[in-house]
Amino acid sequence: xxxxxxxxxxxxxxxxxxxxxxxxxxxxxxxxxxxxxxxxxxxxxxxxxxxxxxxxxxxxxxxxxxx
Numbered sequence: 601x602x603x604x605x606x607x608x609x610x611x612x613x614x615x616x617x618x619x620x621x622x623x624x625x626x627x628x629x630x631x632x633x634x635x636x637x638x639x640x641x642x643x644x645x646x647x648x649x650x651x652x653x654x655x656x657x658x659x660x661x662x663x664x665x666x667x
Contacts, residue, residue: 624660632662
């Protein structure tokens with residue numbers, strides 16, 4: 601497997617976000633590599649549902665390796 605830097609593996613879209621959206625995106629995007637891309641574990645960390653994490657990933661344009 602080709603090792604990539606975290607910022608290359610988990611880029612984030614550049615659409616304009618409000619302050620709350622930016623904070624949420626900035627909490628989710630770095631958590632994905634911390635949990636090896638597991639959206640379930642990423643959701644458990646802040647205590648939100650898996651559906652919420654999937655929705656936020658789509659809403660904020662977070663690009664994951666599996667996307």
